[in-house]
Amino acid sequence: MASPGAETKKPEHHSGFVQLCNPHVAAMKEDVLYHFSLSTSTHDFPAMFGDVKFVCVGGSPSRMKAFIKYVAVELGLGQPDADYPNICEGTDRYAMFKVGPVLSVSHGMGIPSIAIMLHELIKLLYHARCSDVTIIRIGTSGGIGLEPGSVVITGQAVDACFKPEFELMVLGKRVVRSTHMDEQLVQELARCSADLGKFPTVVGHTMCTLDFYEGQGRLDGALCCYTEKDKQEYLQAAYAAGIRNIEMEASVFSAMCNACGLRAAVVCVTLLNRLEGDQISSPHEVLVEYQQRPQQLVGHFIKKCLAEA
Incomplete structure (x- = not known):
């Protein structure tokens, strides 16, 4: 059995920036987040997501769109009838919405579905140079x-x-x-x-x-x-x-x-x-x-x- 201690060691966070537990990603010329329909070669991650401080994830796309509309009004960043585009519109796997420092992402149902989403979400936050992020599943x-x-x-x-x-x-x-x-x-x-x-x-x-x-x-x-x-x-x-x-x-x-x-x-x-x-x-x-x-x-x-x- 692989050592649980080795697996649970956290990365150094001196700067507060999101880190990965994978040394291979830093050497990649391009990182394609396939299930988000996003890529580091075609999208400017720091410009799109660099201000994110809170990420909320949940099962269904409709629920996560409802959440971003709700939180936009709560934070005074949008009107109740405002629409928010799906950032992942190039795929039908997941949906992603953003307002201000809040990112809302669907993850489907069950461990395999949310695990795939999390791999790509954490890499997205890393490439965007996000710092001091809180992530909550609702x-x-x-x-x-x-x-x-x-x-x-x-x-x-x-x-x-x-x-x-x-x-x-x-x-x-x-x-x-x-x-x-x-x-x-x-x-x-x-x-x-x-x-x-x-x-x-x-x-x-x-x-x-x-x-x-x-x-x-x-x-x-x-x-x-x-x-x-x-x-x-x-x-x-x-x-x-x-x-x-x-x-x-x-x-x-x-x-x-x-x-x-x-x-x-x-x-x-x-x-x-x-x-x-x-x-x-x-x-x-x-x-x-x-x-x-x-x-x-x-x-x-x-x-x-x-x-x-």
Whole structure:
């Protein structure tokens, strides 16, 4: 097994500029960010992205466009009816929007999709010579022991065995990386939620799985080899271990950001309590309001940070 210690060593950040854990990139004459439809030979990254201080990522393009429109109004940088072009319009893989120092990027669903996006996003920030960047994932999740609509700020990302690590295969070898979260950032976000006072918010462990159905112990997939009793025992054990929600991106997100020295956090709203069922039953308009809660919290956080700068 590859040494976890070697994998979790962060790059030197004397200047505050975003760094990579890959010495090969600096020697490349051109770096094509294929899934963004951007290239260092055809785009001026420092001019386009050099002022970015906050990056928010989430699953769907429509959600991330809604976020950039919301935060533009919050920061006084745009009107509610303003439109924001998709910087990645040359591809249908991801969508990217920008206003002022805020970049909003979609990442799709699951570990492979967000991992590809993060490789290219971190390189984009590096090529743009960005400094002191905070990156936050906003999204939805299944809650454990929480009422629907509760917001969970991830204190620790864990895998399906409740371990705070992310495992992947590199050149046929098992590599394990730490999923440590930035504790100071977690507390700053918790204070911002308290300032808002609009919705219940908790700090808890987030379990990241490889699958939406069997991997999360659902009984309603095409395959199922366990009972309701088995499911309840597993979810109760997760709750006892401090896990308060389940999603499909937090472990690789925290591992990659941690390895590259990026200040990162995960803020997700719960759409249901998994101890009480597997399928989402809230009306559409209620779900829409729930999904706005993480963006309200993160928008307030960004506004507060800029006001104090």
